[in-house]
Amino acid sequence: MESKAIRRIGVLTSGGDAPGMNAVIRAVVRTASANNISVLGVRRGYSGLINGDIIEMAARSVDGIIRKGGTMLYTARCPEMMTEEGLQKAADTCKYLGIDGLICCGGDGTFRGAQALSRKGVPCIGVPGTIDNDIVCSDYTIGFDTACNTAVECIDRLRDTMQSHERCSVVEVMGRRAGHLALNVGCAVGATATLLPEREIDFETDVIEKMRMGRIKGRNHHIVIVAEGYGSAQSVADRIHESTGVDTRVTILGHIQRGGSPTSQDRIMATRMGYAAVRALMDGKTNRVIVLEDHRITDLDIEEGLSRKKDLNQDLFEAQQAVAI
Ligand code: F6P
Secondary structure: OOOOOOOEEEEEEOOOOOOOHHHHHHHHHHHHHHOOOEEEEEOOOHHHHHHOOEEEEOHHHHOOOOOOOOOOOOOOOOHHHHOHHHHHHHHHHHHHHOOOEEEEEEOHHHHHHHHHHHHOOOOEEEEEEOOOOOOOOOOOOEOHHHHHHHHHHHHHHHHHHHHHHOOEEEEEEOOOOOOHHHHHHHHHHOOOEEEOOOOOOOHHHHHHHHHHHHHHOOOOOEEEEEEOOOOOHHHHHHHHHHHHOOOEEEEEOHHHHHOOOOOHHHHHHHHHHHHHHHHHHHOOOOOEEEEEEOOEEEEEEHHHHHHOOOOOOHHHHHHHHHHOO
């Protein structure tokens, strides 16, 4: 069956913002414009659909945003989308505005919304945008590289002062229930220990003993990374202090990890994925998520992205453990 020609699409960003979301919006708007498809920007995620918070976009309205952090369309988490009433309102807005397809950039909550809307007959394509890199079917999510680099830059600064005072810095890194960001950051800063929700550790052997051995071998300060999904950084610091007597300081990097100009990797990935999302709609696809798989951009059923939990990169985990001595 011949698919319906796409004349107008919508684009939204939803959930926690991620550096590179603007670059996705730019790629979507420019790809659509080049194919004579008009674009409506839906502001504040799905609540913009429910409340009709919509702007018209054109190739020139996205000039200069590729280098900007945040999202020009704003973002929000929208519990109303989980109700039948909210979902129906969102679908009705799409119908009323003549939206032939919707591109939704965000994480798993965003994809759940896209899946539900697809089932209501609105063709939806998800683009993975989250600093957590926790979408199982995609090797990469937009924003991860920038967040990783931001955290590394901050922790390198912490190391200077920890070294001067011979302290241990316990740093909480974002990631919600996932430890991908913490693992990569821990590796890149040369942490003594990295505590992750996905891997059980023996605190005495893997943290305390390592620190004691480090001391004997002349290491006078430490960085310990705690993924936010692992537990409280303060309790980790207290435990270290009680067991070793080392002076500890806690830093929660928090939302600073979500800001800043996207790295070239995030700009490029956003451009490739935003382009692919429009192409997917033009090909008549729906309920798909754009993913990076073995260095290739492709698309998969959204269900695949939501059904399982993404495991940590085991090679990276082992390498990081091996060198943290
Ligand atoms: O999903 C992205 C993320 O930054 C998580 O790492 C973090 O747990 C959460 O969002 C924070 O959410 P909020 O911005 O609502 O505080």
